[in-house]
Amino acid sequence: MNALKQLFGGSLRQFGMLFVMVALAIFFHLLTGGLVITPTNLMNLLNGNSYILVLAIGMVMVIIIGHIDLSVGSVAAFVGIVVAITMRDWGIPWWVAFLLGLALGALCGAWQGFWVAYMGIPGFIVTLAGYMFFRGANQWVGKSLTVPVPTTFQYLGAGYLPEWGANTGMNNSTLLLGLASIAVLVWMQLSQRRALAKIGADVPPMSVTVTRLILVTIVIGYLTWMFGTGRPGSSFPVPGLILAALVILYSYITSRTIFGRHIYAVGGNRLAAELSGVNTRRTYFLVMMNMAMLSAFAGMMFVGRANASGPFDGVGWELDAIAAVFIGGAAVSGGVGTVVGSLIGGLVMAVLNNGLQLMSAGSDATQMIKGLVLLAAVALDVWQKSQNKPSITGLLFPSRKKEPGETPAPVTTTTSS
Amino acid sequence: MLDHTDAILEMKDIVKEFPGVRALDGVSLRVRRGEIHAICGENGAGKSTLMKVLSGVHPHGTYRGEIILEGKPAKFSNIRDSEGAGIVIIHQELALIPELSITENIFLGNEVRGRGGIDWLTARKRAKELMVRVGLHDDPDSQIKNLGVGKQQLVEIAKAISKNVSLLILDEPTAALNESDSAHLLDLIREFKSHGMTCIMISHKLNEIAAIADSITIIRDGHSVETINVPEGERVDEDRLIRGMVGRPLTSRFPEHTSNPGEVLLEVKDWTIRHPEVSERLVCKGSTFQIRRGEIVGFAGLMGAGRTELARSLFGRSYGRYVKGSMLLHGKEVSPKNVEQAIELGLAYVTEDRKVLGLNLLDAIRTTVVSADLPRISPRGVVDRNAEHVAAEKYRRELRIKTPSVNEGVMKLSGGNQQKVVVAKWLFTEPELLILDEPTRGIDVGAKYEMYGIMNSLAAAGKAIMMISSELPELLGTCDRIYTVSAGLITGCVDAKDATQEGLMRLMTLVPTNTTTAA
Structure with a gap:
């Protein structure tokens, strides 16, 4: 347990969910006779879920500040139709349309953020209104019709990286991507060790770092091979790349910047944050606005994948995104949650969906099973917390005795007596 | 007279373990019928855990040891069981529903049933009777949120005695109360005793324990150290309690403080603030005061006198609406309009309620x-x-x-x-002026001493400290000067060396006339 903790930097809960995800994938792989872990299926999995995962990134921030956003699907659909129509009627290039879409998303978000932050109306209400309003706006603008988009736009939602250079038996773009990520991770680990040593903090033993790097190399190497050896012309998909970039960007923002700290502070205790000089209104506003921008992004990725924008795009997305966030370990009361956790939560749902589909389970069974999994994941978390254990992984790897010198854990005895 | 042989409750060798820590390690407690039994000990000594064992929050089987109530072994598996046996506990954090009325709160979970639902007429009548018994003269229909903390505490007690209680447990009942509300509550407990009720009281306030307890059990690190039976009409020595609690004699409750005031750091003139909601109410009425570098200046006042409101309005106007007045730092006029600006100017405010406002x-x-x-x-x-x-x-x-x-x-x-x-x-913000609002509330004797030490070293380093406290001995023991505040008005400024508790109390209860409405 201790070794694992060192290996994964203390974020054992996320590791636990990752474990669940891999176990699910292997389970379905075996059950379907080898249909799940194949290059084509993994690409489909990423292409077909990346827009939900993009939403989950924004949603976890909204949930951390103690609100919820029900409007994401409608905003995505509204932005999608506007972008599709402007490209058709004005003939603007795809990237101008894309920027226009983001700006429109920001505008929708500013509208909702204004009501939440400066008028003090709960996000649930504001975005329920937005859910209705923007759905209506989509159908009004598009006259309830489906509007196709030019092929250039499809790159966003279903594109692949180019093939070039010598024949390595793999897609060279994917290979380069894989090698580059391994190099960056090695460099990051080593420079972190140096930094820790410099300030005199505890540096993990070299063996731990090396083991960690070897494991990471194996995982990335395997994924590179998987995505690089698909049918000719395919590679690691563009939506997956966009998703990875956004996850890295937002992980950085939430964990390392002042703005990120303010999000957790406001969600953990708004009054204390205010008295520590945090501008809580601005934080609310920016988080709501950011969510709508990511909704716009997700909407455009979906339009690219579907080749068209329609009146029923984005229906039910908000609930999928919210489920991903809660499976990923966020708390309903706010203050808790991570971008990476939500990504993994969303992937668990995606693998489940995909596996059940490949087993040709009907949507009835799929829905029921997904519902139960959501409940089970959160219930297990709550139960683990009440048992004062470190959650899911605590079940998988029963804890040894406490490290010496550790403070007494139970909250009940330390608060007041 | 107390009968020394008649024990209503005995707890024998209670051991309670949590993962990784033994909270209670053989605590024994013997409570005689009809007495007021105080339990004291530092934070984390195990007092609250012991009471949770007794009231069934930690059910039978999760601890070792024996509970004997009225001569019979008691095995409670939840709070309902213990309440059925006549044990009622009033927790430190009040458990009232702010939006409900006094009547509804008193009978919550114990509703007066009539035909086809709750019999509100009877409930109201009985609530009125209970309220008279605890000395609460409000409308039983008024909502809890409109009552002060003192009155809320009385509602809790009314709720407790509505349950046919034979053993009443009060966990820090006066922690949030001002002096006069505390005194009223202690009188009430004495009156209950004269009617034959037994009380267990947990408190940090040693003077209260000394004033009221018939016997005292001291708990330290999960052990019961000793039980002191106080003879009728005598007072227990507070220093003896402290020795028992900390396990060592405290030569002084306050560290030595030599004051060395420098130039004036903060000067506030005619500071006037409105209540944030009730605009005709002024919470600060032209306060004028100054604090020098290296000085610890106390602000004494009853709850609701406007000390916290004054401090927070200075700290980036985080409370109320500014009416008039000026604020000078280093002789230069400043007007921080939000907390960020206040922090930039070198102000820091340690809030009174660390769990709600501070952390x-x-x-x-x-x-x-x-x-x-x-x-x-x-x-x-x-x-x-x-x-x-x-x-x-x-x-x-x-x-x-x-x-x-x-x-x-x-x-x-x-x-x-x-x-x-x-x-x-x-301290990380490197403030020039540190405002401490009830910095030692709810922390134990040892930690208090350390806190005073921290204040002293800050003052020695040339910082100015504004300290708000409801404990007069603490103010007298740590401050250089003390301002008294009453009803939003500064009523006096005394040198701590010359001040007495009685003198401060007189100034704190001074009610100025003709200043209650806005100018």
């Missing part, structure tokens, strides 16, 4: 310490986590925060250590 309990120590001045360690908006670690370690050492690592969550810390983290958070 994000989900946060780690290291992130809390730097949270009030992130820009200082964040070039280009990115937090330098190494600088954060260094800062947190520095304050852990300097303030002696007891924790295995600064990566631990603040939730795990004891009250005294949590308070140190809050203080660290504000």
